Amino acid sequence: MKKIWIGLALGAILGILDGSTAWFEPAEREFGKMMGIIGGSVFKGVLTGLAAGLFARKVHSEMKGLFFGLVISSVLSWGAAYMIWTNEGKNYFVNLLLPGAIVGAIVGYATQKLPKQQQA
Amino acid sequence: MSYLNDKALDRLRVVCDTPDLAGTRYELIALLGRGGMGAVFQVHDGQLDRDVALKVLDDLPAAFAVDEARLLARLEHPGIVPVHDSGVLSDGRVYFVMKLVRGSRLDAWARSATLAELLRAFEKICDAVAFAHNQQIVHRDLKPSNVMVGEFGEVLTLDWGVAQMDSVGASVAAGTPRYMAPEQIRGEADARSDVYSLGAMLKDVLPPTAPAPLRSVCSKAMALEPALRYATALDFRADLTRFLDHERVAAHPENLYEKSVRLASNHRVLLGLVLAYLVMRTVLILWKLR
């Protein structure tokens, strides 16, 4: 269970941080919009963390975990970008996919490495 | 009396060392070398149809010679060469038969091994030595030439010929000076003398570019005062394991820079990802703000 909790926590924290970077876009600085962006980012991060944690319980490979997290987060980020495109007509694919993929990779890798295994 | 030069002396030593195996089930193949207290030969076991190593002990009181064979037979461990048989030659010398280790001496093998492989081998040596110490037995002649790395990667500690029961107290200054603890030279060896030898061995086979923490491990093991060394072979092993796991080594006090480098090295993938994210985000932000 530890790996799942780590994935959830990390996904949430990184989701908050990643979502917060939207502040740098003046058009998105309104409080309500920021909350929405951060909320969505946290939701994406938590889902990625959960998936990565479950994956880490079955597969023990840092690189596979990294790649898995990257793919999951990329898919979720693409989904989010597509929703924005269809609802608001804004092209945020690059803005969401690329950093989102790296955040997913971080979560996937971290759930593989943590918690630290005790030496036999 | 005519002078015997070194070559003649060596040949005569071989003649003296060569065992008369008549009456045994073994057939002499070749001299492998001279160990702590006798010569070792490759012989063929006619009964089991395999080659084994046969060690003939130099003239020792029979009780001592039999003691050595029994001592070795007690040490059943994957890292200690097993004894198969023992007996007495027609000339009265005691012999015992051991597994023939096909492989390389540690010092020769170390030249082509990676640092991680070398340290893993030392972990195995420490395990064997610690096992012997638990049986109250001290090796007293640990050195690279007494460790073999077999063809399957097994690491075997040989030549327990000068080993001594720790409880009896080792008053003989036996061993090889380069790897001998100061107290051992005085004839007062105990388990910590073996720890000293382990440190000396590691120092010998480490490459010149070995990192500071490993040099600190060697220094601690080779402290002149036994009380300042690792208390046991397992403590020595534990520090090697910490080094391999990129953890802080107990023997080496880290400064901030060394700690940062170690942590960065241990988490370089993570750091790389975080850096990539920051670069990516920065680029995107700047692009938007342009």
Add this chain to the structure above:
Amino acid sequence: MAEFPSTHRSALFAARSKDSDERRLGYERLIGNYWKPVYKYVRIKWRANEDEAQDLTQAFFARAMEKSFFDSFDPSKAAFRTFLRTCLDGFVQNQRKAAGRLKRGGGMAAASLDFHGAEGELQIQPVSPDDDPEQFFHKEWLRGVMAAAVEELRALCAERAKPNHFALFSRYDLDPEDGVSYEGLAREFGLTAVTVTNHLAWVRREFRRIVRERTAE
């Protein structure tokens, strides 16, 4: 009447005897075995010149007999040569500190020890002072033992009318030419290869016995 000890073991035993004649003979045997490695060791390890090394060698054995150094030897603790070398190191160190006059003699006239020959041997095979002292002493002691054993073997073969035996030993083990073989020696000596094998087995067995008697403690 005390007899000259024939083996190393009996010499060690005799050297600790309460009978003064037996004791003296025991010491003489031991001195005969060890004076040369002692001399060479003092020359090389202690960097003494020829005269000083001669004086130290004789004085050491004189002191050893006078103070019964060898009485405290315990074979369960170390080989005799190790014990003797330790005594020698202590003696030379003390002599150099005291810079006192050395007592020579002790029953052995200087002429009975061929220092000139020993010095010649050092010239034939130079040794570095950095060589391990224990190994150097051991090798020189063994050289003396082996040389004496070869002479005893030669005499034994002559006594038992086995001239071929020693000759074969000399040609194959002592000073072989390149490519020497049992078959080659068999042809040369007009013997069969099996006979050569048996002769060599006998003479090697005797050689090992002689060496063991000379080294057993």
